[in-house]
Amino acid sequence: MPAVTETREAVEKLGQSSYKWGFETEIDMDLAPKGLNEDTIRLISARKEEPEWLLEWRLSAYRAWLTMAEPKWAKVSYPPIDYQDLHYYAAPKKKPGPKSLEEVDPELLRTYEKLGIPLHEQALLAGVELPEGEVARTPVAVDAVFDSVSVVTTFRKTLEEAGVIFCPISEAVKDHPELVRKYLGTVVPAGDNFYAALNSAVFTDGSFVYVPKGVRCPMELSTYFRINARNTGQFERTLIVVEDGAYVSYLEGCTAPMRDENQLHAAVVELVAMEDASIKYSTVQNWYPGDENGRGGIYNFVTKRGACRGARSKISWTQVETGSAITWKYPSCILQGEGSVGEFYSVAVTNNHQQADTGTKMIHIGRNTRSTIIAKTISAGQSDSTYRGLVRVLPKASGARNFTQCDSLLIGDQCGAHTVPYIENRNMAARIEHEATTSKISEDQLFYCRQRGLSEEDAVGLIVNGFCRDVLKELPMEFAVEAQKLLQISLEGSVG
Amino acid sequence: MTQFLEISGLCARIDADGQEKEILRGVDLTIPPGEVHAIMGPNGCGKSTLSYVLAGREEYEVTAGSVQFHGQDLLAMEPEERAAAGLFLAFQSPIELPGVNNANFLRTAVNAVRRARGQEELDAVAFLKAAREAAKSLSMAPDMLKRNVNVGFSGGEKKRNEVLQMTLLQPSFAILDETDSGLDVDALRIVAEGVNRMRSPEFSALVITHHKRLLDYLKPDRIHVMAKGRIIHSGGPELAEQIDTEGYTRFLAEAA
Ligand SMILES: Nc1ncnc2c1ncn2[C@@H]1O[C@H](COP(=O)(O)OP(=O)(O)OP(=O)(O)O)[C@@H](O)[C@H]1O
Numbered sequence A: 001m002p003a004v005t006e007t008r009e010a011v012e013k014l015g016q017s018s019y020k021w022g023f024e025t026e027i028d029m030d031l032a033p034k035g036l037n038e039d040t041i042r043l044i045s046a047r048k049e050e051p052e053w054l055l056e057w058r059l060s061a062y063r064a065w066l067t068m069a070e071p072k073w074a075k076v077s078y079p080p081i082d083y084q085d086l087h088y089y090a091a092p093k094k095k096p097g098p099k100s101l102e103e104v105d106p107e108l109l110r111t112y113e114k115l116g117i118p119l120h121e122q123a124l125l126a127g128v129e130l131p132e133g134e135v136a137r138t139p140v141a142v143d144a145v146f147d148s149v150s151v152v153t154t155f156r157k158t159l160e161e162a163g164v165i166f167c168p169i170s171e172a173v174k175d176h177p178e179l180v181r182k183y184l185g186t187v188v189p190a191g192d193n194f195y196a197a198l199n200s201a202v203f204t205d206g207s208f209v210y211v212p213k214g215v216r217c218p219m220e221l222s223t224y225f226r227i228n229a230r231n232t233g234q235f236e237r238t239l240i241v242v243e244d245g246a247y248v249s250y251l252e253g254c255t256a257p258m259r260d261e262n263q264l265h266a267a268v269v270e271l272v273a274m275e276d277a278s279i280k281y282s283t284v285q286n287w288y289p290g291d292e293n294g295r296g297g298i299y300n301f302v303t304k305r306g307a308c309r310g311a312r313s314k315i316s317w318t319q320v321e322t323g324s325a326i327t328w329k330y331p332s333c334i335l336q337g338e339g340s341v342g343e344f345y346s347v348a349v350t351n352n353h354q355q356a357d358t359g360t361k362m363i364h365i366g367r368n369t370r371s372t373i374i375a376k377t378i379s380a381g382q383s384d385s386t387y388r389g390l391v392r393v394l395p396k397a398s399g400a401r402n403f404t405q406c407d408s409l410l411i412g413d414q415c416g417a418h419t420v421p422y423i424e425n426r427n428m429a430a431r432i433e434h435e436a437t438t439s440k441i442s443e444d445q446l447f448y449c450r451q452r453g454l455s456e457e458d459a460v461g462l463i464v465n466g467f468c469r470d471v472l473k474e475l476p477m478e479f480a481v482e483a484q485k486l487l488q489i490s491l492e493g494s495v496g
Numbered sequence B: 001m002t003q004f005l006e007i008s009g010l011c012a013r014i015d016a017d018g019q020e021k022e023i024l025r026g027v028d029l030t031i032p033p034g035e036v037h038a039i040m041g042p043n044g045c046g047k048s049t050l051s052y053v054l055a056g057r058e059e060y061e062v063t064a065g066s067v068q069f070h071g072q073d074l075l076a077m078e079p080e081e082r083a084a085a086g087l088f089l090a091f092q093s094p095i096e097l098p099g100v101n102n103a104n105f106l107r108t109a110v111n112a113v114r115r116a117r118g119q120e121e122l123d124a125v126a127f128l129k130a131a132r133e134a135a136k137s138l139s140m141a142p143d144m145l146k147r148n149v150n151v152g153f154s155g156g157e158k159k160r161n162e163v164l165q166m167t168l169l170q171p172s173f174a175i176l177d178e179t180d181s182g183l184d185v186d187a188l189r190i191v192a193e194g195v196n197r198m199r200s201p202e203f204s205a206l207v208i209t210h211h212k213r214l215l216d217y218l219k220p221d222r223i224h225v226m227a228k229g230r231i232i233h234s235g236g237p238e239l240a241e242q243i244d245t246e247g248y249t250r251f252l253a254e255a256a
């Protein structure tokens, strides 16, 4: 298998890196040949034993993609991507489920260890079938996406009892085809944009969540995303549907192995909230940002969108973005239902040569719809960060309200921060407020903190966490702690 | 015996818009353990600069002289190492830290210093108890701990917050740079009592002030007159009275 030698090379290249989670797992891979054409798509669909309608959907997305051009309006720059030079399918070789941790591929366990995943969770992640009653030790259900195929899904039982479906989307295609078919591509259509079309054509896995009427999902749903094979574009597809009066909180956290070449990542996330339903979607993104000189790093071109279809429904996006060489990401809300609510809380950190162009879109369609946008941008080193946000109020959205707060914090004098708010208001009865600030961490502040005994890095961490507090407090507890550490780690070496 | 704090021939300058500006021109000053000394002197003579140089502010370039602190070369240490070694500076203009919770800041600082001093860290409960007590003894409203560091604090509240930090950080040597200015009469007494509570054979202080009133409360062991970047006269507590009535003209004339 060429992948084995390839990964071995990659591991050897790791060297000593400042990127704490930069490592690559050596594990048997099943790789599709490089390149993208209809045959690649047929191969993916066949490997996943998909129904005909899905193959057709993929192919139509692919044909749409062929006619599209990469978007150029974002304030990011990178060398052209050769889409024919990527692998579009990689799957760990299938083995029957292990009975104990001893039977699990030790490389996989080592990966988890480096990620700091506790042992009992490692067992769950690795798919070890524990005896009855030993499962419910942590209130977080984890669906690990190990490269493209979800290695395992846990807590299925507890969730099943509540009527909640939480599984890899490929499995949902088999077990709940009517649900997937009904909602897939209804929020982000196959031909929505260049990357979304690409994703629709070649997505390999991701999560599917369905919460039935009136059910409050009994635990937070969490996915560890990893990109693990060299040159494998990662195209996750996530679909979350929450029925009337139901609630779910979904956590997505990522770390990625170190690699030398830039790597494309183009995920699509679709959320659907029906009447009185509420979805809380939290992301901590820490993909490899490239080295101090801007070499390597993940290209993160993501389309995330939620539809508040029902009256009084609510979708809340919270993101802490510290990783990736390039981020292109605008989690959005389509506020259709009367009185529906959209929220976007974001911290975007760029250091060294990272570039981020991120923000949100709030589309007010229904009456009395409300949206809140709190975006905190932190730039250090020679990085460049842009907040790009759209608030659109359509003619029928009487009583619509938006509040936007964009704050930028600069560390050093070689970085850039930009705020680009677009406001399109077609209803005079709507109220839109926008506030923006830019500040710097001053020498005075650093000296004051150091005089009190803090190291420079702790001082920066404290000030940055203070700056981000309004966003961090929206994260679930354990995620908030992780995010605080991440903020500090990603700004290491940014001062002095 | 090595003195507690020994400053000799200290010269420092700053690069102000491309021009080298000499500020400290040979400061000699020794403070034995357990003593409180005061520095008085006209505006712009270099008092705050001296405090910054002692605390390790990098903008000031030390061109000559030395500072021994607890037998260590103070000037070779990073600001946070100086803090850990027991040096505290109450700023003439305390700095605002937007978004940073005052209690959280204090606890992080206290534990950083305790760690460096080989002491056990305080847990949240123990810390809050100590912080609340200290705040109360300084007649600070309890909500000051919950607010952001110095943000929106009145002038007097900022000064009290400096003394609160000093109380919790337990320095062996504190520099108070005009901590009395901007305080009302009651606050002045409260702050002075706060400093007096710290007094012990292991604690020294250097108090920079323009007003005799603070010194009446603190009863300093020595008073130094600073002018043009030098200590030009030293004497007992009676100097405060003299400066209060006569001003600096005579000292300046004598020094010239
Ligand atoms: N960063 C700086 N840039 C330019 N000049 C400076 C700087 N810091 C201090 N100085 C100058 O050095 C001199 C001494 O300043 P310093 O603040 O030490 O005076 P001070 O004795 O504390 O005065 P005051 O009683 O008014 O507080 C002043 O002339 C001041 O303008």
Ligand SMILES: [Mg+2]
Binding pocket: B047, B048, B049, B092, B177
């Ligand atoms: Mg001064």
